[in-house]
Amino acid sequence: MADTDTTTSGTGPATSGTATSGGRAADGRGRRAVRVGVSAALTAAVVLAVLVVPLLFPLDRQAVDLAAKLQPPSLTHPFGTDEVGRDLLLRCVYGLRVSLLVGVVAALAATVIGTAVGALAGALGGWADRAVMRVVDLFSSVPHLLLGIFIVAMFRPGVWPVIISVALTHWLSTARIVRAEVLSLRSRPYIDAAVSGGASRWRVTVRHLLPGVLPQAGLAAVLMVPHAIWHESALSFLGLGLPAHEASLGIMVNAARGSLLAGDWWPTLFPGVFIIVPTLAIAGLAGAWRERINPRRRSELML
Amino acid sequence: MSALTSLPWGPMARMTGRRVLLAVPVLLAVTLGVFAIAAASPFDPVRAYAGTAGLTASQENLDQLRHNLGVDQPLLARWWHWLTGALTGDLGDSATLRAPVSQVIGERIGWSALLCALAFVIAIAVGTLLGVLAARRRGGLLDRAVTSVAYALEAAPPFWLGLLAVWLFALKLGVLPAGGLTDTGSEVATAGQIARHVVLPALVLAVSQLPWFVLYVRQGVGDALAEDPVRGARARGLRERTVLLQHALRSGLLPVLTLIGSRVPELITGALLVETVFSWPGIAAATVEAATSVDFPLLAALTVLATAAVLAGNLLSDLLYGLADPRVAFDG
Numbered sequence: 027m028a029d030t031d032t033t034t035s036g037t038g039p040a041t042s043g044t045a046t047s048g049g050r051a052a053d054g055r056g057r058r059a060v061r062v063g064v065s066a067a068l069t070a071a072v073v074l075a076v077l078v079v080p081l082l083f084p085l086d087r088q089a090v091d092l093a094a095k096l097q098p099p100s101l102t103h104p105f106g107t108d109e110v111g112r113d114l115l116l117r118c119v120y121g122l123r124v125s126l127l128v129g130v131v132a133a134l135a136a137t138v139i140g141t142a143v144g145a146l147a148g149a150l151g152g153w154a155d156r157a158v159m160r161v162v163d164l165f166s167s168v169p170h171l172l173l174g175i176f177i178v179a180m181f182r183p184g185v186w187p188v189i190i191s192v193a194l195t196h197w198l199s200t201a202r203i204v205r206a207e208v209l210s211l212r213s214r215p216y217i218d219a220a221v222s223g224g225a226s227r228w229r230v231t232v233r234h235l236l237p238g239v240l241p242q243a244g245l246a247a248v249l250m251v252p253h254a255i256w257h258e259s260a261l262s263f264l265g266l267g268l269p270a271h272e273a274s275l276g277i278m279v280n281a282a283r284g285s286l287l288a289g290d291w292w293p294t295l296f297p298g299v300f301i302i303v304p305t306l307a308i309a310g311l312a313g314a315w316r317e318r319i320n321p322r323r324r325s326e327l328m329l
Numbered sequence: 330m331s332a333l334t335s336l337p338w339g340p341m342a343r344m345t346g347r348r349v350l351l352a353v354p355v356l357l358a359v360t361l362g363v364f365a366i367a368a369a370s371p372f373d374p375v376r377a378y379a380g381t382a383g384l385t386a387s388q389e390n391l392d393q394l395r396h397n398l399g400v401d402q403p404l405l406a407r408w409w410h411w412l413t414g415a416l417t418g419d420l421g422d423s424a425t426l427r428a429p430v431s432q433v434i435g436e437r438i439g440w441s442a443l444l445c446a447l448a449f450v451i452a453i454a455v456g457t458l459l460g461v462l463a464a465r466r467r468g469g470l471l472d473r474a475v476t477s478v479a480y481a482l483e484a485a486p487p488f489w490l491g492l493l494a495v496w497l498f499a500l501k502l503g504v505l506p507a508g509g510l511t512d513t514g515s516e517v518a519t520a521g522q523i524a525r526h527v528v529l530p531a532l533v534l535a536v537s538q539l540p541w542f543v544l545y546v547r548q549g550v551g552d553a554l555a556e557d558p559v560r561g562a563r564a565r566g567l568r569e570r571t572v573l574l575q576h577a578l579r580s581g582l583l584p585v586l587t588l589i590g591s592r593v594p595e596l597i598t599g600a601l602l603v604e605t606v607f608s609w610p611g612i613a614a615a616t617v618e619a620a621t622s623v624d625f626p627l628l629a630a631l632t633v634l635a636t637a638a639v640l641a642g643n644l645l646s647d648l649l650y651g652l653a654d655p656r657v658a659f660d661g
Contacts, residue, residue, distance in 0.1 A: 163355075164355055164358055164359070166594075167355055167359070167636050167639045167640055167643075168359060168632065168635065168636050168639070169593075169594040169595075169597040169598055169601075169635050169639060170594065170598065171597075171598040171601055171602075172597060172598070172601065172616065172631075172632055172635050173632070175601070175616065175617065175620045176363065176366065176620065176628060176632055177366060178620070179619075179620035179621070179623055179628060180366050180367055180369075180370035180372060180623070180625075181370050181371065181372075182371070182372070252484065256484075256486060259486055260486060260488065260598075260601075260602060263486070263488045263602070264601075264602070264605060264617050264620070264621070265621055266617075266620055266621065276486075279486075279488065279489055279492065283492065286492055286495070286496055286500075287495075287500070287507075289496075289500055289501075291493070291496050294489070294492050294493065294496065295493065297489075298485060298486065298489035298493075301484070301485070301486060301489070302481055302484045302485050305484035306480060306481065306484055309480070309484075
């Protein structure tokens with residue numbers, strides 16, 4: 027889950043198109059359409075499951091069925107049951123709900139900070155820009171998870187410390203993207219027109235620059251959600267995340283360590299799958315979005 | 330030997346010196362930030378130090394303790410005190426591990442370095458191999474298989490991979506130990522035992538770093554294969570192996586090799602999780618222990634250490650880039 031900007035010219039027609047026949051190119055386009063379709067379907071399924079399942083199957087946290095504990099996956103329990111006999115599929119959906127909620131809130135917070143800082147740096151320019159970018163460099167020289175661990179440890183585990191720690195560590199990439207975009211927009215003629223029309227610096231920033239960077243910031247926000255989920259799961263797994271009753275996916279993996287050492291793999295496997303699948307689905311959708319914003323840069327998935 | 334003497338040692342040394350000077354304010358700011366976060370936190374070191382005795386202790390005793398620990402001083406004074414101590418090698422005492430912080434780091438850093446170095450070498454070797462194989466025929470079956478697995482692995486949390494590896498190799502197959510540094514009950518760490526115990530954590534850490542290498546090598550070599558020199562080599566009728574290894578790999582691998590240093594943050598993140606899963610006695614596991622029991626002196630020292638490692642990695646990256654690409658000057 028690196029913040030790498032793998033801006034690749036991929037399997038698609040952009041680079042290989044010159045060298046290969048039209049058939050390969052069409053093939054690549056078809057595969058891309060399939061990828062977007064599958065990603066969209068998976069994302070819709072995840073969102074629907076997270077929203078609808080709690081309405082249909084309310085989770086009784088106290089319900090313990092020791093007779094049915096640690097059953098392997100079967101028809102009645104597709105994912106098996108955990109160490110006190112609760113259905114793992116239902117628990118995974120609830121865990122994803124917690125993780126997704128924390129992830130979305132944290133990603134939004136990170137994007138708002140990043141957009142504000144990036145737009146400020148880009149719009150002010152000069153020494154303010156240099157100072158802000160120094161701060162960005164400073165933050166990026168501390169490993170994200172370590173800074174997150176430090177913040178959560180100092181403010182005792184809970185939902186808000188986790189969200190704050192994710193927001194404080196993940197705004198950097200958005201700030202860089204927004205700043206670069208603002209810098210490139212600043213030299214456009216319509217900005218000059220607005221300035222010579224007497225618009226104030228504030229008005230130029232809010233009315234002319236920000237709308238131009240919103241698509242990029244939105245894309246960054248969407249890509250941030252899987253990062254935030256990943257970060258939250260790691261913190262929760264280390265015991266520095268959400269409280270144990272907010273059973274997120276990371277907490278479920280941590281709680282299943284005992285059963286795993288007894289040889290029961292399913293309480294560990296399925297929560298992890300529930301982290302991977304939404305991540306890939308969101309990355310697939312974000313890739314399509316990026317190609318719409320920036321059609322000249324054919325890109326592959328970016329996590 | 331001529332290769333060694335022809336290196337641009339002077340410019341490289343100047344660049345290193347400049348970077349070290351630039352690292353000083355960054356490290357100062359990070360330490361100050363660490364102290365500021367601690368000062369803003371609701372956590373009270375006096376009560377933590379006193380433990381259950383703090384519940385019954387009188388206010389004078391608590392104040393005395395507060396004074397002894399130096400917590401009653403303002404933020405900047407405490408920071409300055411810590412900083413001057415750190416320069417003389419005194420980083421304070423770790424409450425959880427009951428030892429001076431510098432001793433804890435000294436004992437554990439070697440194990441972390443061993444694990445990370447092994448994982449890094451495996452990731453580079455396997456990543457280059459898979460990346461080149463995938464790049465040879467883009468869009469082919471192998472390419473699609475390798476890239477899909479790489480994306481799935483990149484999305485997978487390392488701790489989850491580690492637990493599944495423990496289940497498969499230690500419990501199901503019973504071929505490798507599940508964690509720790511030595512077998513339970515044995516006092517001395519022999520080289521053979523350590524070698525057996527390091528395999529699983531190193532592999533998991535390598536696998537968690539692998540996707541990045543695979544995807545970058547694939548892209549670099551794939552792009553190089555479409556460039557004019559390669560087309561020229563093909564036109565001259567050179568063997569496919571020569572084209573791939575001498576032309577495409579050489580120019581395609583350079584950007585990847587130079588970016589290796591910038592992987593240090595991800596490596597530290599992976600080590601934090603992998604060392605915890607495998608109870609590996611390194612500094613990353615100590616960081617997590619320190620965090621769960623709010624051991625501020627240890628946590629602060631390790632955060633600063635990690636920052637220094639990241640800065641060193643960036644420097645290495647830029648040095649390699651300057652060496653690999655003569656067009657880039659050593660100024661930055």
